[in-house]
Amino acid sequence: MPPPPLAIALLSGGLDSATAAALAGEAGHRVIGLSFDYGQRHRRELEAATELAVALGLEEHHTIAVNLAAWGGSSLTDGALAIPIDGVEAGVIPSTYVPGRNTVFIALGLSLAEARGAERLVLGVNAVDYSGYPDCRPDYLAAFQTLANLASKAGREGHGAQLWAPLVSWSKKRIVQEALRLGVPIATTWSCYAGGEQPCGVCDSCRIRDAALIEAGRPDLASQPTAP
Numbered sequence: 001m002p003p004p005p006l007a008i009a010l011l012s013g014g015l016d017s018a019t020a021a022a023l024a025g026e027a028g029h030r031v032i033g034l035s036f037d038y039g040q041r042h043r044r045e046l047e048a049a050t051e052l053a054v055a056l057g058l059e060e061h062h063t064i065a066v067n068l069a070a071w072g073g074s075s076l077t078d079g080a081l082a083i084p085i086d087g088v089e090a091g092v093i094p095s096t097y098v099p100g101r102n103t104v105f106i107a108l109g110l111s112l113a114e115a116r117g118a119e120r121l122v123l124g125v126n127a128v129d130y131s132g133y134p135d136c137r138p139d140y141l142a143a144f145q146t147l148a149n150l151a152s153k154a155g156r157e158g159h160g161a162q163l164w165a166p167l168v169s170w171s172k173k174r175i176v177q178e179a180l181r182l183g184v185p186i187a188t189t190w191s192c193y194a195g196g197e198q199p200c201g202v203c204d205s206c207r208i209r210d211a212a213l214i215e216a217g218r219p220d221l222a223s224q225p226t227a228p
Contacts, residue, residue, distance in 0.1 A: 011061070014191045015179060019182065023122075032061070042193050044190050049061070049063070052184075075094075081095055083096065102123075121163050198223075
């Protein structure tokens, strides 16, 4: 009997990527996690990714350095820029957008997928509750799939890895509910942008996560926990 199919999961250490990786495992895939040290101020997420890889039973976990902070352009990679704390503004891409981040990460994920013969590249991107980052949208993913099919030997031969972003159109509440159902250790995940040892509770990411946890009936897991 052949082994289960292989998937590469981009694992940031956050709730979304952990849930997507868990969904891939539930779908019957062996999962290899791939994380990136890109010079982010919230490097605490990399510790979370390492812990999640163990908790989720991933077959392997790799962390590679890609120093996007070398040229800045984002409040996540440039400590001189303030992390926004006023909430997501409709139609405005915030300073936490990192130029080219997902393009670089997906390209590297596809390289690993082709080298290992993986059939899926699992992405935790979400276009609903976040701020409309250009590299988290369905049209971007569709275009990248076309490129992936043309840019690799495996793709040209008709068996290249498929981008799989199961959460792309989900609400954050639904993501929390699925994480709970799948047994994802939510308390281990890290979403805060601020870079401290404890979640700040006021950055956009903390606000969105906390609101979803409260709505899903788990205020105890929020950055500023309250009694249920």
